[in-house]
Amino acid sequence: MKAARNAVTVRAAVDGFLASVDRRHKPATRRSYGRTLEHVASQLGTDRRLRKVTGEEIAEVLRALCVGTAPSTWNQRRAAISSFLAWCARNGYPAPVLPAGAGRQPERREETPIVSRPAIERLLTHGVIPLREKTLWRMLYETTARATEVLALNIEDLELDARRARVPAADGGIEHIYWATGTAQLLPGLIRGRTRGPVFLSERRPGLARRPPSADICPHTGRARLGYDRARVLLDRYTRTEATPGWDLRQLRHSAAAHLAEANVNPQAIMAKGRWRNPRAVMRYVRPRVADLDAVTRRLDMAPRPRA
Template sequence: MGRVHVLPAAARGVRLADAVRIYLGTITVANTRATYAAALDRLVADFGADTDVAQLDREPDRVSGWFTFVWGAKSAKTFNIRLTALGSACGYWREQGWLTGDPLVRLRARPAPPDTSRALRRDRVAEILGSDAPLRERVLWHMLYESSARAEEVLMLDVPDLDTTNRCAVVTRKGGAREVIAWQTGTARLLPRMLTGRKSGPLFLTDRKARPSVATNDIDPASGRARLSYRRAAELFETHTAGYADGPYTLHQLRHSRLTHAAEEGASTPVLMKLSGHTSVRSLAKYARVSDDGLRRYQADSDPAARRQSSFAIYITSHVGDA
């Protein structure tokens, strides 16, 4: 039997445990980090902490078999969240030169069953908007919720399109119509901090400078950074909300939630149509349905027994006070 040659650590590459630790250290949102760690820690446990991360490149069949064995019987949502975690880590490792291929090439996300309750609860929206996400993301999420505009419409805004004094901007709606959207205090407070005096270029920018192939009108002339794409914005939001039990959420749910909440607050049909940009009441109907939470709140507020009990309590309190 020939001698086994053990390569030095540098030649072997990066230990899987170290690669996972380093990647998780780049995720600043605790919720997301914990969710991704569930998949990556299992990878380390089953493949071995000392395994060279580059070994995953050479065994895509083993990786896909392992993944299917561990999460194949889970729901489509859980399956897809774990796949997203591993895919994001592999993308980071490729950027570092620790991987050259895609160990997940045999795997595909599963179609999730349609969600008939798309609106988020108010407290969940408040939690997302008040999170410790980066400033750019928080401005975008506030603007999408408060204006109920489509993400594509907001992402196409340029700084000169804004009327910060009146808290509004003109967007191009689906179909090409130019209409005003308006936002509230949350956006108004954060927006100046993100702009830092910028007067031109796209409103929402990428973190890095644009490639030479990017169109000039999608580049900020001062920084050279490009307009943030819908795909990247959606990915960031889903990553941030992946840790919730019913997550991850989509950018569209912010729009849907605002319209549902406005309907629950008694907004008229013309106001809802102006908010949404719809020209058909039929198109608006699916967005303006009262949520389960709204139904429970309405029932509690309109319960005659509860009102009688409240009136009796007021009567007792006032008479006890007189005594």
């Protein structure tokens, strides 16, 4: 048994790990792990014995893969590699260890720019926007859901009459995202003629060399699920001007939260709507008005009222 484990190849180890990444992980996480580890395996040599691979070699591949990227991208790809190496160690494979110089990089949290409600409405009602993009962007705004969650939706997850869809929860359960009239009017046209498979599809069928998993293929059209990078590029293209940069997908979610806060919606309700776990993610949008503070102060007034 030990001899067999010492003889395992990089290819076999990566395949074993990816097969173990089950439904507890979000689809976007599974795809991210797969892309990173497939690249690492190809650079190391898929037929090499894993025991002959050093941690420094893996670190060099990681550095080359992350040239010019943000610290968050480094950390995400490093996390995929670390998870793989930890899985190898738990299963008795001769796993190398990443050197200290390949540790996590500090991330600087930048505030997501808020887009005004009129600007979002102008975009969503513009006549030249294709139905797919119009539906995706409106759903992101009305649900305040994460873009990865919305792009991972299948038609089977939709509950059109209830104006909601099922999404995986962090604890492995099921949560719901809710949309409003605009999305409800657009969705039937987007999925017309389809009863299963991804809600949002790419423009064309994938080639054999880059064929995604069957779960990401529409059984009716053969087209693949729309990816995050493509969706990001399209939003940037339609919103960029000579004077201003294009929007990011996250801005629709965060702008919706800010608009709810401006409408004096309870912060707990905003947290529930966007399914935020950390109150700080919502409180940055809450700006109490002077009138609100005055009303709260009066509730604490215990002094006797003057007699008439």
